[in-house]
Amino acid sequence: MLKVVVRRLLVMPFLLLGIVTATFLLAQFTKGNPLISIIGARNLGNAEIVAAAKARWGLDGSVPERYAIYVWNLAHGDLGTSFRTRQPVLTDLAQRLPATLELVIAAMLVGTLGGIGLAIVSAEFKDSAADHLARLVALMGSCLPVFWLGLIALFLFTVQTRLLPGPGRLDIRAVAPPPVTGFMLVDTLLAGDGAGFVDALRHLVLPAAVLGWSVMGIVTRMVRASMLDVMGQDYITMARAKGAGRLRVLVHHALANALIPALTILGFTFAYLITGSVLVETIFSWPGIGSYAVDAARSLDYPAITGVTIIGGLGFLLANLMTDIAYAAADPRMRDAG
Amino acid sequence: MEAPLLDIKGLTVSIPFRDGERAAVSNVDLSVRRGEVVGLVGESGSGKSLSMLAVMGLLPRHVSVSGSIRFDGIELCGAPERRMRALRGRRIAMVFQDPMTALNPVKTIGAQIAEMIRLHNPRLSGAEVRERALGLLEAVAIPAPERRFDQYPHEFSGGMRQRVVIAIAIANDPDLLIADEPTTALDVTIQAQIMEIFARLREERGIAVVLITHDLGLVAGLADRMNVLYAGRIAERGPVGPVFAAPRHPYTAGLLAAVPSIDDVADRLYAIPGAPPALQNRPPGCAFAPRCGFSVPLCHASEPALARFGEGVVACHRAAELSLSTLSAKEA
Amino acid sequence: MLFGPTLPAIERPRPRLAAGIGRAFRRLGWSHLPAIFAIAVLAGLVIVALTIPWWTPYDPIGLAGRRLQPPSAAHWLGTDALGRDVLVRTLYGARYSLPIAAGVLVAAVGIGVAAGALAGFLGGLADNVLMRLADITLAFPPVLLAMAIAASLGPGLVNTALALIIVWWPIYARLMRAQVLNVKKLDHVDAAIVGGVRPARLLFRHIMPLCWSPIFVNTTMDVGQVILLAAGLSFIGLGAQPPTPEWGQMIAEGASNFYNWWIALGPGVAIFLVSLSANFLGDALRDLADPQSRGR
Numbered sequence: 001m002l003k004v005v006v007r008r009l010l011v012m013p014f015l016l017l018g019i020v021t022a023t024f025l026l027a028q029f030t031k032g033n034p035l036i037s038i039i040g041a042r043n044l045g046n047a048e049i050v051a052a053a054k055a056r057w058g059l060d061g062s063v064p065e066r067y068a069i070y071v072w073n074l075a076h077g078d079l080g081t082s083f084r085t086r087q088p089v090l091t092d093l094a095q096r097l098p099a100t101l102e103l104v105i106a107a108m109l110v111g112t113l114g115g116i117g118l119a120i121v122s123a124e125f126k127d128s129a130a131d132h133l134a135r136l137v138a139l140m141g142s143c144l145p146v147f148w149l150g151l152i153a154l155f156l157f158t159v160q161t162r163l164l165p166g167p168g169r170l171d172i173r174a175v176a177p178p179p180v181t182g183f184m185l186v187d188t189l190l191a192g193d194g195a196g197f198v199d200a201l202r203h204l205v206l207p208a209a210v211l212g213w214s215v216m217g218i219v220t221r222m223v224r225a226s227m228l229d230v231m232g233q234d235y236i237t238m239a240r241a242k243g244a245g246r247l248r249v250l251v252h253h254a255l256a257n258a259l260i261p262a263l264t265i266l267g268f269t270f271a272y273l274i275t276g277s278v279l280v281e282t283i284f285s286w287p288g289i290g291s292y293a294v295d296a297a298r299s300l301d302y303p304a305i306t307g308v309t310i311i312g313g314l315g316f317l318l319a320n321l322m323t324d325i326a327y328a329a330a331d332p333r334m335r336d337a338g
Numbered sequence: 339m340e341a342p343l344l345d346i347k348g349l350t351v352s353i354p355f356r357d358g359e360r361a362a363v364s365n366v367d368l369s370v371r372r373g374e375v376v377g378l379v380g381e382s383g384s385g386k387s388l389s390m391l392a393v394m395g396l397l398p399r400h401v402s403v404s405g406s407i408r409f410d411g412i413e414l415c416g417a418p419e420r421r422m423r424a425l426r427g428r429r430i431a432m433v434f435q436d437p438m439t440a441l442n443p444v445k446t447i448g449a450q451i452a453e454m455i456r457l458h459n460p461r462l463s464g465a466e467v468r469e470r471a472l473g474l475l476e477a478v479a480i481p482a483p484e485r486r487f488d489q490y491p492h493e494f495s496g497g498m499r500q501r502v503v504i505a506i507a508i509a510n511d512p513d514l515l516i517a518d519e520p521t522t523a524l525d526v527t528i529q530a531q532i533m534e535i536f537a538r539l540r541e542e543r544g545i546a547v548v549l550i551t552h553d554l555g556l557v558a559g560l561a562d563r564m565n566v567l568y569a570g571r572i573a574e575r576g577p578v579g580p581v582f583a584a585p586r587h588p589y590t591a592g593l594l595a596a597v598p599s600i601d602d603v604a605d606r607l608y609a610i611p612g613a614p615p616a617l618q619n620r621p622p623g624c625a626f627a628p629r630c631g632f633s634v635p636l637c638h639a640s641e642p643a644l645a646r647f648g649e650g651v652v653a654c655h656r657a658a659e660l661s662l663s664t665l666s667a668k669e670a
Numbered sequence: 671m672l673f674g675p676t677l678p679a680i681e682r683p684r685p686r687l688a689a690g691i692g693r694a695f696r697r698l699g700w701s702h703l704p705a706i707f708a709i710a711v712l713a714g715l716v717i718v719a720l721t722i723p724w725w726t727p728y729d730p731i732g733l734a735g736r737r738l739q740p741p742s743a744a745h746w747l748g749t750d751a752l753g754r755d756v757l758v759r760t761l762y763g764a765r766y767s768l769p770i771a772a773g774v775l776v777a778a779v780g781i782g783v784a785a786g787a788l789a790g791f792l793g794g795l796a797d798n799v800l801m802r803l804a805d806i807t808l809a810f811p812p813v814l815l816a817m818a819i820a821a822s823l824g825p826g827l828v829n830t831a832l833a834l835i836i837v838w839w840p841i842y843a844r845l846m847r848a849q850v851l852n853v854k855k856l857d858h859v860d861a862a863i864v865g866g867v868r869p870a871r872l873l874f875r876h877i878m879p880l881c882w883s884p885i886f887v888n889t890t891m892d893v894g895q896v897i898l899l900a901a902g903l904s905f906i907g908l909g910a911q912p913p914t915p916e917w918g919q920m921i922a923e924g925a926s927n928f929y930n931w932w933i934a935l936g937p938g939v940a941i942f943l944v945s946l947s948a949n950f951l952g953d954a955l956r957d958l959a960d961p962q963s964r965g966r
Contacts, residue, residue, distance in 0.1 A: 018806035029822050154928070243428060244457055271812060333490070
């Protein structure tokens with residue numbers, strides 16, 4: 001298993017270069033003229049302004065030249081400057097990453113805990129009404145469009161019942177705590193702002209639940225299948241023969257084993273969460289990377305699009321790597337298998 | 339006479355099929371006295387394991403069990419899960435067939451033994467549990483128990499794992515040990531070592547054992563009495579010595595003839611022709627009749643009842659007239 | 671003769687005792703209901719999509735009544751901000767979403783199967799080049815890649831479809847390659863090679879026919895995923911453009927008239943039903959292809 005991890009590590013630089021090259025090439029195929037978003041359509045006729053803008057934004061020079069410059073800059077941590085925000089893309093992303101991470105981590109918790117719970121019920125009561133219901137609930141999550149679900153949830157919980165606050169990370173009237181980590185839950189606590197913490201938590205509930213539900217389907221499906229495999233094993237009968245109760249057998253013996261193969265979907269889940277977060281952030285006005293990407297794509301902000309795509313690819317690679325490591329670490333048989 | 343430790347009467351285990359239930363075990367009586375080793379012999383599908391899982395209360399929910407299973411005076415058939423849980427692992431323990439799959443691969447050996455101790459002695463301290471677990475590893479002759487304690491099952495050989503399984507089974511000094519084919523998955527030399535452990539356990543701790551097996555050699559070496567099961571029914575039962583010397587049921591005789599022995603110079607090993615009937619199409623008469631060389635029309639028409647013969651019982655219409663003791667491989 | 675020398679009646683070791691017993695008792699019940707539901711929904715939508723121009727009461731992009739009317743007898747799902755009938759637009763939406771899903775999958779499966787079959791069959795350089803291409807494509811989170819492509823090609827339904835094809839083909843390339851590698855190991859392939867079968871015939875007649883079932887199952891399941899992502903791209907403004915009655919685009923219109931909840935209701939439920947049906951149908955197909963997986 002260690003070999004798999006090492007091999008993945010060795011392949012990573014090549015994949016990264018592939019990602020960078022692919023995104024760069026993609027940006028070259030663009031039909032829309034990015035100059036429009038920089039200097040406006042009216043100035044396109046003015047050769048002087050166009051030339052100045054091209055020089056300013058590095059749009060002159062041949063494709064190979066620009067590619068070399070892009071890769072060189074990238075190697076120095078420079079993703080270029082956003083046409084739209086006029087800030088370095090890396091700065092933009094660094095500012096927005098914590099919001100996305102906070103949402104994705106919360107959604108991951110909802111999705112995995114909920115999915116595992118549903119899978120336990122469904123495997124323990126296989127073929128019963130409870131099993132069918134649990135699977136349907138999980139499946140609905142992956143079949144409902146998150147952007148629509150977010151909309152409906154906002155309407156039901158904030159407009160109709162006023163149980164939860166509307167979009168955003170904090171109440172509009174609230175003063176944001178000084179950004180230390182960028183995680184609103186952590187920052188409010190650091191600032192000693194109890195009410196702010198509760199407010200941030202209440203704002204997080206809906207987007208995290210909507211996003212979490214969307215990954216519950218794959219988590220439930222995977223964990224259920226592996227629970228059913230495990231529950232037919234002799235060591236489960238053995239645990240019961242020891243006099244262990246149903247719950248103990250289920251959690252200590254069945255789940256402990258079933259989660260190991262289920263770990264392989266962590267990376268896959270991450271891809272789902274990224275997809276979902278792009279849409280959920282848009283609905284909930286969540287100032288994260290997803291809504292940044294949407295804004296960038298709408299305004300043909302190529303440095304920003306390229307930057308988000310590369311960072312997203314890097315994040316995906318890391319998620320897959322972590323999946324392998326977690327898988328290797330969780331199974332005692334793998335730990336020794338060099 | 340002292341009441342038996344385990345007294346099964348009329349045990350029937352039925353499995354649901356699309357067109358209704360079928361009895362995989364029907365009307366089986368079986369008793370085990372304290373400190374006694376009883377063999378339960380039969381081919382796969384004969385219902386040996388099912389009846390013992392019924393004793394443990396470990397059959398899937400949709401399998402129905404009827405009859406009476408009394409353990410030390412307590413009725414187990416239909417007993418609530420709570421009562422079963424208090425007995426399982428504490429007074430009745432089980433050794434499984436395949437040690438490669440009977441141990442939880444993600445927990446250390448020590449943790450798995452400790453779990454058994456803790457489940458039934460919740461007040462013991464961690465140190466006490468560990469000490470007892472180490473003692474058990476020693477009792478089943480595992481070298482360097484201190485080092486082995488924190489290892490995982492995959493670091494053990496098959497024979498060593500089976501010792502661990504036995505250590506777990508005897509952790510709470512049970513009165514009854516159900517051993518389901520405890521040596522089938524092991525090499526011959528390891529088999530002998532495991533059987534030695536069983537023999538010692540019985541001598542030192544007075545544990546009664548139900549030995550489920552298809553290996554008559556094991557029964558001869560260890561058991562006091564034996565029950566031969568065919569197609570979910572008792573075919574023959576009696577003390578080991580007389581049954582081996584003079585089997586009354588053609589099936590028992592067949593099993594005995596199929597055992598290779600050192601002084602047997604036959605160049606071929608004999609086997610019973612055919613295979614046991616599937617659960618879905620058991621014949622109306624004696625279930626063994628289609629494979630039996632002695633069958634007469636009566637055998638195909640009506641099912642024989644168990645009848646007493648000497649020290650044992652036999653379910654065969656022709657038990658009185660046949661003399662099977664002289665049957666040997668060469669005559670067949 | 672009493673005991674003849676036939677096969678020894680010796681019991682084979684039986685691992686996983688409980689598993690064997692459990693499997694024997696597993697019953698089938700209600701198992702066809704989801705598949706029937708799925709076929710009904712999908713067939714119904716296809717029929718609606720094909721015939722709606724002949725019987726629609728309203729023009730999908732023209733004024734049908736007063737603006738922002740809640741559901742009523744005249745407009746079962748209400749009207750939107752431009753006074754268009756939401757139900758009619760939702761039903762018309764099937765004319766966009768279903769062909770897109772079908773087109774994307776036909777193209778992606780075609781490209782993926784061809785690439786995967788070649789990579790698995792030829793090995794060597796072709797395998798390396800094709801699979802590294804697939805690896806790089808799969809290294810992107812799908813939505814980001816699709817967004818980057820759609821943004822670069824410009825918004826529109828056709829470009830969305832292109833983006834989705836690029837995102838989806840490597841999944842099928844990997845699947846097909848693995849299948850071909852597995853089938854290549856089978857004895858009948860060796861026999862065919864020994865028998866002097868030409869490579870092309872070997873691939874098409876002896877290998878490929880055995881590779882299809884997981885591809886079909888996956889394709890069915892992916893119908894829902896393609897529709898979801900296509901609608902997502904339209905929702906953020908990169909796919910279908912107004913006034914196209916495409917479901918994602920309609921939900922975006924619903925989002926900007928947030929208090930008029932009915933505008934987004936129809937298209938959301940439509941996406942959900944198609945996606946759910948695709949999953950049900952995929953499950954049913956998998957049970958058919960691999961009875962052992964039943965109920966998993």
